[in-house]
Amino acid sequence: MNTALSWIRAYVPELDCTAQEYTDAMTLTGTKVEGFECLDKNLEKIVVGQITKIDPHPDADKLVVCQVDVGNEALQIVTGAPNVTVGAKVPVVLDGGRVAGGHDGGPMPEDGIRIKKGKLRGVESFGMMCSIEELGSSRDFYPEAPENGIYIFPEDTPVGADAVEVLGLHDVVFEYEITSNRVDCYSILGIAREAAATFNKPFCPPEVKATGNDENASDYISVRVEAQDLCPRFCARVVKNVKIGPSPAWMQRRLAASGIRPINNLVDITNYVMEEYGQPMHAYDLDTIRGHQIVVRRAQNGDTFTTLDGQERKLDENVLMICDGEGYIGIAGIMGGENSMITDHVHTMLFEAANFDGTNVRLSAKRIGLRTDASGKFEKGLDPNNAQAAIDRACQLIEELGAGEVVGGMVDVYPEKREPSVVKFSPEKANALLGTDVSVEEMREIFRKIELDWDEEAGTVTAPTFRQDIHCQADLAEEVVRFSGYANVPTTLPTGEATTGKLPFAERVEGVCRDVAESCGFSQAMTYSFESPKVFDKLSLPADDVRRQAIQISNPLGEDYSVMRTSAWNGMLASLSTNYNRRQKQARLYELAKIYLPKALPLTELPDERTKLVLGFYGDGDFYDMKGVVEEVLEKLGMTQRVHYDPQSGEPFLHPGRQAKIVYDGKEIGVLGEVHPKTAAVYGIGEKTYVAELDMPQVTEMADFDRKYLGLARFPAVSRDISMVVPRSVLAGQIEEVIETKGGKLLESYSLFDIYEGAQILAGFKSMAYNVTLRSKDHTLTDQEVTEVMDRILKGLDALGIQRRA
Amino acid sequence: MKEQLEKIRQEALASMERADVLDKLNDIRVAYLGKKGELTQLLKGMRDVSAEERPKVGQMVNETRQALEEALEKKRAELQAKAQEMQLATEVIDVTLPARKHSFGHRHPNTTVLEEVERIFVGMGYEIVDGPEIEYDYYNFEALNIPKNHPARDEQDTFYINDNIVLRTQTSSVQAHVMETRKPPIRILSPGRVYRSDEVDATHSPSFHQIEGLVIDKNITFADLKGTLLEFSKELFGPDTRIKFRPHHFPFTEPSAEVDVSCFKCGGKGCRFCKGSGWLEILGCGMVHPHVLEMSGIDPEEYTGFAFGVGLERITLLKYEIDDMRLLYENDTRFLKQF
Structure with missing residues (x-):
């Protein structure tokens, strides 16, 4: 909405302020001025x-x-x-x-x-x-x-x-952001009323006098509204002996300042009143209206209609149409028809000022694909009582401008008159809600300025019908504080019962994940939650993979953003790829990413939103570095049991021989591995890439920040080395499992210190050497104790087909 | 005897004086104080001394031994210090050569800001709660006074899954969940992702983060809202920060306001950063609409409350002077390393 200061001043003659003062003051009473332009700039x-x-x-x-x-x-x-x-x-x-x-x-x-x-x-x-x-x-x-x-x-x-x-250029044009509740402020008069109240100046709206000759419009036209639900009011007036010509300079200037191009007196008057009153109007050539009859009804499915811009429009049964005795002549509230439009040869004209259901106009305009200035106003939901004021004002301008002879009377179909709303109001409650101490006198004055009628005895306020936003005490409290000043509201802090600030446990766990990932050199990434369904193919997911069952957005921005992700892999790989393409020698990223798993499709209940910790890097490191990060995370979360790695994880986008399910306490909590070279190629990453993922809901369940002091060792430890030749198929994990289970209470720690395959070792075997440390909490170990434990371990290893070396 | 002792002493001291390395000092110790050293030898000659003289001579020998030992120790310390000094002189390094750093990763700037905001509100007694991003239409709209076909739904450019389920357009969707399941006093903060169908450009993203705050209790006032946000702004942007409330409209609050903070670059004088206005718009807020309370089962006659919603990216971009929102989602490590 743009208005010229001169037009506002026409109704608030005492308004005297600079453009900046106007901007600031209006914004602080709720009519936000986005900016202004001085038309005489640089002149x-x-x-x-x-x-x-x-x-x-x-x-x-x-x-x-x-x-x-x-x-x-x-x-x-x-x-x-x-x-x-x-x-x-x-x-x-x-x-x-x-x-x-x-x-x-x-x-x-x-x-x-x-x-x-x-x-x-x-x-x-x-x-x-x-x-x-x-x-x-x-x-x-x-x-x-x-x-x-x-x-x-x-x-x-x-x-x-x-x-x-x-030239009328000593003027300022203001641009406003009008909020959707203040339909009345989509008009010059609405804004002028606010300006008058803001600056405490009298508001002088145009005086609209009775117009028209002694004929009666009803002799020219009849109106029948069949779809009353969509058309609460229809006003029609008639102008004969129309004389088309240019409108006067003052009208042209005001329209121009509002960004409307002057055309001729009739068009200009219609536009002028639309701006002034916020009520769109339409003018028909009465001589084209068949049967001298207007019918307002829904269109029939599949019909078409040519609007005055020459375009053929497709209609459906929810589009409200203006018809004459034979057919359509306009789309209600959106655009008139070519068949009834005003031409330079018009003789008698019909003015329409109607009230249409805002939602219907909005939805129709959307379906038809035709949004106009008129539909933009109607869709906000207009005040039916304003329709008559506007049409009378238009007729007055016709007379004043000598654009025709106005016929007396108005055809008005308005079966249910909109009455002002009456709202209970208590000044004490208003002050209690606001935390202010605004006096009754001040409230009285505020309500008077904005035409709210406060019956103090009855404890009610009557709001005029153009104020469709006032329904309850809180709405009136807002009116009070708008004008008493938001700036004058004191600043206090809530009193009452104290509450404890809390961070959910899951967030604490995530915090630890972030700390560990970052101390391992990983930076935090954020990626979009929606992605392309092509991602499933990029990750080579088989046709029956459950992750292909993604939730689809019905109106996405495009295919690339059309499904809610079911895994966090794509975001990670795409981000690594971005870095690779930008010539970064190495990159380490992590993300705490939500994924969205539907319980069933199509979606009827909310999906499972699960957070995944996903880590990825390329350059400088290998599988075991990634594994180390995973274990650091788990350790810091107090998950101190042995982590198992199951190579049978079968992720199609990971190297078949370099991936593992991460198993903790018998539960699969994640996966890690090297990205499959074909997947890396799809993402355009030319380096070996390693990724890992942890399922945060499960991890959160198992995380534990309780710690107990275990004492410091007081007795000496005994260390033994085990050198062995191991069949290739035996995994280190199996050996360690034996060491752990057989080592029992006395086992303090163990470590792999040598692994070798190649010359000197039989094909199909590898040489491995572990160091095992034993210690007792309460005594120095005897040789016999050590031998017993080592024998148990060695026996267990023998069972795996391992040969010991001297 | 006396003369002999004095002679030994003088000789020993003189050779100590000449000693220039620790080894030589050791030789001197052996030569004079060792088992076969001169002093020890002299002591062996004690047999020849008369019984009366013996204690006297013994004392003299001991004095000499003590003096020599002290002198040796002093010389040893001197030589050791000198040796260390020489050693250190050879170990000089170029302290201006590049440092060897531990390569830590970097937190996303959004997270850093969010953690700061959470810290402030947890300190004021707020509990952090989570809410679903894929949400029933009811919680995202209807429970917030935005019925079906309300024009505000168009303004928000909603992504729909189907007629009943949407990608939430605002974290305010958490309000009704919280009010339905908790009893006042309620003080919660709920950060999270929200979605609007805006094309990606330097200032728009179809997915971004909001932080919702909600307080419901007896006697909560608009002044409390103002005070709370003033405290928050001072904590986040500095103690001299001022705030400006401007009337606004949200269907689920009444009265409603948009809040500007004084520009933390220029302190409010006006600069390029705040486009000369001295103010930066950071959030929307208001008193919870009585109908919203009622729909969620809270009696608006007994309780009032306030709510506010902060755009996380808005603050991140402002605080770090990032000029393109897309950078936040590209994950270029050269970008992330700067935070």
Whole structure:
């Protein structure tokens, strides 16, 4: 919504403030001003001059030398404009003045263009005559301006006057952000009412007097509303002997400032009233209306209709149509039809000011694919009582502008009159909610300014029907505080029962994951939760993989963002790929990513949203580095049991021989591995890449931050080495399992210190060597104890087909 | 005897004086104080001394031994210090050579800001709660006073899964969940992802984060909301921060406000960062609409409350002067390393 300050001032005549003051004050009472533009920006020293003499330029065919009377002096000005004539009154920039732009209407320089006296091809010129473009506007808003050349003023313009003033450019246009609850403020009058209340000045809306001759509109037209649910009110008035012509300058200026191009008096009046009252209107050529009858009803499925822009529109049964005795003549609230549109030959005109269901207009406009200024207003849900005010105002303007003869009376179908709402109000409760101490007098004054009628005895406030946003005490409290000032509300802190600040356990666990990942060199990534269904193929997931059962967004931004992720792998691989493509030698990333697993598709209940800790890196490290990070995480989470790694994890996007399920306490809590070379190729990562994932809900369940002091060892430890030749198929995990289970209480620790395959070792075998440390808490171990434990371990190893070496 | 002792003493001291390395000092010790050393030899000659003289001579010998030992120790310390000094002189390094760093990873700037916000509110007695991102239409809209076909639904550009389930457009969806399951006093903070169908560009993302705050109790006022957000802003942006409440409209709060904080770059004087206004818009808030309380089973006659919603990325971008929102989701390590 854009409005000119001059138009607001027309209804708040005492309004006296700078554009910045207006912006700040209006914003603080709830009519947010997004910005403003001064129409006279960079227009300096520009007056109305009259050309008294034109001579050819001695040295240039395309230039002429003009003598221009600017009131107090005569200036010689050289121009190349083709349209100058003796006697013409033109805008003249004096020496040292400034204009907004060039004559080509291109982008305007920030500081305008300074004009200085000088010589043009040897002839002195003491100023410049300007075009409308040089004055910062365009022919769109000054249709009378010539296409190429100097703007010419009407003959009665006084010479020497401020040309900017004459053009109505000493004005400021404000742009607002109107909130959806304040439908009334999508109009000049609504904003002017707020401005008057904000600045404590009288609000003087236009006085609309009775209009019309002694005929009656009902003799020209009848109106039947069949779809009353979608059309609470339909007002129609008639104008005969229509005289089409340009509208007056003041109306053109106001429309132009609102960004509306002046067309002719009828169109302009309709647009003017729409801006002023916020009520869209439509004008039909009455002579085209068959049967002199208007019927408002739903369209029939599959019908088509040509709107006045010449486009054929598809209709359905939820589109409300304006019809005449035979067929459609307009889409209600959206656009009129080609068949009934006003032409230059119109003689008798029908004005419509109706009230349509906002939701229906919005949805219809969406389905048809046609949003107009009118539908934009209707869809907010207008006040039916405003329709009559608007149509009467339009007829008044028709009379004032001499655009036709208004027929008396109005055809009005309005079966259920909208009544003002009556809301209970207690000043004490308002102050209690706000935490303020606004006096009853101040509240009384605030309500008066914005036309709320407070019956203090009854304890009620009656809100006019244009204030559709006022339903309860809290709404009125807002009205009070808007004008008593949000800034004047004190700052206090909630009192009452104290509450304990808490962080959920899961978040603490996530915090530890972040700390460990970061101390291992991984930086935190964030990726989108939706991705392309092509991801499943990129990860080579088989057709029956449950992860292909992803939740689909019905209106996605595009296929790339159309399904909710069922794993966090793609985000990680894509992020690593980004780094690889940007020539990063190595990258380590982690993400705490939610995935979304539907219980059933199509979705009827909410899915399982699970957080995954996913880690990934390429460059500088291998599988065991990644495994180390996983174990660091688990250890810091107090998951101190032995972690098992099951190589049978079968992830298609991981190297078949370098991946493992992570098993803890018998539960699969994640997976880790090297990315399959074909998957790495799909993602364009040319390095070996390692990834791991932990299922956070399970990890959170098992995490434990309780610690117990175990004492410091006081008795000596005994260390033994076991060297062995192991069949290749036996995993280190199996050997360690034996050491752990057979080692029993006395086993303190063990470590693999050598592993070797190759020459000197039989094919199909590997050489491995472990160091085992035994210790007792309460005594020095005897040789016999040590031998017993070692024998048990060795026997267990024998069972795996392991040969011991000396 | 006396003369002999004095002679030994002088000789020993003189050779000590000449000693320049620790080894030589050791030789001197052996030569004079060792088992076969001169002093020991002299002591052996004690037999020849008369019984009366013996204690006297013994004392003299001991004095000499003590003096020599002290002198030796002093010289030893001197030589040792000198040796160490020489050693250190050979060990000089170039302290300006590059450091060898432990390569830590970096936290996402969003997380750093979120942790800071959570810390502030947990300190004020708020509990952090989570809520679903894929949400019933009811919680995202209807329970927040936004019935079907309300124009606000269009404004929010919702992603739909189906007629009843949406990707939540605001963390306010957590409000009704919390009110339905808890009794006042309620003080919660609920951060999380929200979704709007905005095309990706420097200032828009179809997925971003909000932080919702909700307080319900007896006698909660609009002034309390203002005070709470002032405290928060001072903690987050610095003690001199001021806030400005501007009237606004949200269907689920009444009165509602948008909140600006004084620009923390220029302190409110106006700069390029705040586009000359001196203020930065950071959040929306208001008093919980009585109808919203009622729908979730809380009596609006007995309880009032306030709610606020902060855009996490908004603060992250402002705080770190990041000029393109896309950077937050690209995960370029060169970007992440800067935080």
